[in-house]
Amino acid sequence: MNFFLKNINQIQKNKKNIFFYIIITSNEFFLQENIKNILKLEKKKNFLNYIYITILKESDWIYFFQKYSIKNFFYNKTILIVTILEKNIHKKIQENFKKISKIFTIHIKIIFKFLKLNLIKNYTKIFEKYFSKKFFIIQNQDFSKIQFSLWKKKKIQKLQNHFDPKILISLLKKNILNFLKTLKILKDLQIIYPNKFITFKIFKKYKISNIPYTSSQWINAIILGKKQKSIFILNKLKTYNISCKYLVEIFTNFILTVLKIKEKEIFLYNYSKFFIFYLEIKFQDILNCTKKNTLQNIYSAIKLLKIIDFNLKINNLYNIWTYFQILSITLN
Incomplete structure (x- = not known):
């Protein structure tokens, strides 16, 4: 059995709904593969909005509880992906777990990433105390x-x-x-x-041949503000019969990453290429793109993206590539 899917299969066999995923690992590859599988699983349950939070100081918990307690206007269901860099689950963390248990909501799920946690200790009882039977632990102590x-x-x-x-x-x-x-x-x-x-x-x-143009280069051209080049690459991609749905998926991940950087949810230390389908995009480039664009620009791109997505769902392909061309030049 696939080592990573083994965890997902265990979750699916468990009839109880999981609201707290706890990943304990220092292995980036193990971490990203498991998060990818969890997000795929939860996508089927309409958990489509992801918010990334890193806990470095106590004030970061305040930001966490703002996101946990305020209902998102655009999304009914949200996943908070929370990075915790502590080596132990000390009293302060447990106090915050207790707060979470008191304001528990079925509309938000949490993936806790413990990257430095002492693997020798067993933390199951702590999680049971605050999260009842609604949690699932994934750790790579057997990963080799x-x-x-x-x-x-x-x-x-x-x-x-x-x-x-x-x-x-x-x-x-x-x-x-x-x-x-x-x-x-x-x-x-x-x-x-x-x-x-x-x-x-x-x-x-x-x-x-002249086929080196990829979706990665299309996104990079948009990020660097090279509008003519982005349209040129898009037209090349069209000749390859590339899936419009795939282009929507990667642009969605890209624009949401831009939005989360703008809203100070993603920084250099919690940025990962994984956010944008393994596309090779440097953080500094996407940061510069974010600085050049206002929230109005970003939401204009999201609005157009929703129009494209809706037309694809109803199989209305008339002018679909024109919409993609406009999308290519919406950002500065």
């Missing part, structure tokens, strides 16, 4: 190089149904230390060549 290798092997086995094995060998040799980069390249190939077995010949064409 062997587990990672097994997970990677299963990923590769699945990919072999869609790719020539030579492609996998070539990419894995070049990206020994970055397996996620290999996955990203393969996903780009699948987007450009949908429903097709990708041969090594196609892969070589992808590398050397």
